Amino acid sequence: MKTTPQQRPGHPTHRVLVLGAGYAGLMTALRLGPHAQVTLVDPADHFTERVRLHERAAGRPDVTHSLARFLHRTGIEHVPARAVALDPEARLVTTDDGRRLPYDRLVYALGSRTALPTTTGDSRxxxxxxxxxxxxxxxxxxxxxxxxxxxxxxxxxxxxxxxxxxxxxxxxxxxxxxxxxxxxxxxxxxxxxxxxxxxxxxxxxxxxxxxxxxxxxxxxxxxxSLVPNTELAVAGGLTLAPSGRVAVDASLRSVSHPEIYVPGDAGAATAADAGGELRMACATALPTGIHTAKSIARDLRGEEPEPFAFGYxxxxxxxxxxxxxxxxxxxxxxxxxxxxxxxxxxxxxxxxxxxxxxxxxxxxxxx
Ligand SMILES: Cc1cc2nc3c(=O)[nH]c(=O)nc-3n(C[C@H](O)[C@H](O)[C@H](O)COP(=O)(O)OP(=O)(O)OC[C@H]3O[C@@H](n4cnc5c(N)ncnc54)[C@H](O)[C@@H]3O)c2cc1C
CATH class of the missing domain: 3.50.50.60 (FAD/NAD(P)-binding domain)
Incomplete structure (x- = not known):
């Protein structure tokens, strides 16, 4: 019988909780799979190619891919639920189905959404x-x-x-x-x-x-108007950057809570070559996801994470x-x-x- 990474003798037992299975979160989870016990939280059972949503509006049949196929034989557990509370002091995330998920490192990859002005109940x-x-x-x-x-x-x-x-x-x-x-x-x-x-x-x-x-x-x-999904971060006391995204250091860790990493649209990653804060994009979510995985792997080995470098x-x-x-x-x-x-x-x-x-x-x- 095949063993999952967690079952291999000597496999690290650090618990990494990844919130959000978009470009950034899914990439981070998969890259971290061999280095930790990874749990991925997202209410959907599929990954959405968000960059194709305008194609979906024009009738493209499907823009999603089964998460199970990505995660097959990786040892990564998918929790099909929405994260509703974050308690950084207790290192605990609560989901809408009542689960309480502890973590050693958290990846906050909740992305962004279009902010439709709320004064309207306009069905058009x-x-x-x-x-x-x-x-x-x-x-x-x-x-x-x-x-x-x-x-x-x-x-x-x-x-x-x-x-x-x-x-x-x-x-x-x-x-x-x-x-x-x-x-x-x-x-x-x-x-x-x-x-x-x-x-x-x-x-x-x-x-x-x-x-x-x-x-x-x-x-x-x-x-x-694209706005970052930072409600949980704010309620958990994480510091925000002036742009409204979670403020992160050069290794993509929250400046107020360094055990929390924030790749993708939710975090205000900066890179000197890129001229400052990165724009919200799939083009930045993937590299920040990869870098987050590398940073956490180093961090869990007791090494200092390296600074993120990026240019468009x-x-x-x-x-x-x-x-x-x-x-x-x-x-x-x-x-x-x-x-x-x-x-x-x-x-x-x-x-x-x-x-x-x-x-x-x-x-x-x-x-
Ligand atoms: C129509 C359109 C076209 C685009 N075209 C391009 C393009 O051509 N090039 C480009 O670079 N970028 C493009 N973008 C932007 C790009 O899609 C985003 O920047 C990118 O998806 C960000 O990735 P992410 O992983 O940070 O977040 P997302 O892709 O938004 O993923 C976030 C994930 O978090 C999950 N989630 C949210 N809340 C919770 C919660 N409470 N608990 C658990 N899970 C939760 C969501 O279900 C989702 O799976 C486009 C966007 C749109 C809307």
Whole structure:
């Protein structure tokens, strides 16, 4: 009979609790598998490719992968529950099914979510997180759609919806407080605007919207504000950075509670080459997850964790299924003049997205 890592003689018995099975948490858990007793807490029985949620809204059948397949023969235990309380003094996490999970090291990888302004009870309002419901609505009822937010998520959502539902009679507007694609190079932004126009997306720039009910449309897709899931951290007394993410040191440990590591969107990781705090992205969640695993493995061996180093290479933006933009950037994320566009960019982006999941799977196979 095969033994799990925990059953191997002499295997370390340090308890590492990982909260969140997104890009950062799943990567950390898998990389740490051979070095500790790892428990992964997430209410879902699947890993969601969050970077494909706009594709799901446009009808892609599935953007999830069974967690059991990632964790098979790794010895990592999955607790299918939501973490509801964190007590750093007792080193204990409580879940919504009443479990009390003790830990020696905690990985707080609860990610982020789109903050839909709470003053609204507007049933026309959707976010990337409600992509399933958005797809069902638009499939059955053509009409007018307003996407709010001219950042990368808003651009991806507007082009994807226009490409899919435009031919079925739906019209799409993209509303932005500033310029759409403001962080891109001038040529990059021009390409985005060209494709938006080609897909029939009407762009409204310089319009600030506080809540969806200010907008005259059948459906409002809010893509304006990504907020870190830090409620548990705040209640547990962890110090936050000015950005609202958990403040971490160079090794990604909470500055107030060094036994807690915070990779991914929830933590305010910084890197000198990257020019300061990293942006919330899959592109940063994976490397911070890997580094967290390395840091904890060192930490549990009684060694000092090493500082995190990171620099950006490119930003990948899908513009529907047939076009895209690869904006090459300097290590500090500042756009260069170099671009890839058109079908080649769409293929590049698809390979990057697939590559992220493949890379996580490969970590599991290496255990
Ligand atoms: C439509 C869209 C397109 C995007 N495109 C890109 C892109 O092209 N490139 C890019 O780099 N980034 C992109 N992003 C951003 C990227 O998806 C996030 O930055 C990334 O998912 C962050 O990874 P994470 O592991 O930190 O958190 P998440 O992926 O958010 O995972 C967090 C996990 O925590 C779990 N969780 C939450 N609360 C609890 C709780 N209380 N208890 C237990 N578990 C909990 C969740 O179920 C989830 O599994 C996109 C985002 C969206 C919405």
């Amino acid at each position: 309002a959707y976010t990337a997180e409600s992509a399933d419901a958005l797809h069902k609505h638009l499939r059955d009822r053509p009409g007018t759609v307003a996407v709010v937010g001219g950042g990368l998520t808003g651009i991806e959502m507007a082009t994807e919806l226009a490409e899919t539902y435009g031919p079925l009679g739906t019209s799409v507007r993209l509303i932005s407080g500033g310029r759409v694609g403001a962080g891109l190079s001038p040529r990059g932004a021009a390409h985005v605007h060209r494709i938006l126009q080609a897909r029939g997306v009407q762009v409204e720039e310089g319009r600030r919207v506080a809540t969806p009910d200010e907008i005259d449309a059948d459906v409002v897709v809010w893509a304006a 290479h490119f930003q990948c933006i899908s513009l529907g299924r047939r076009d895209g933009l690869i904006q090459f950037v300097n290590p500090d994320d500042a756009p260069r003049d170099r671009l890839l566009t058109g079908r080649a960019a769409a293929v590049f982006k698809e390979l990057v997205v697939r590559g992220a999941t493949w890379f996580i799977r490969r970590s599991a196979r290496r255990l």
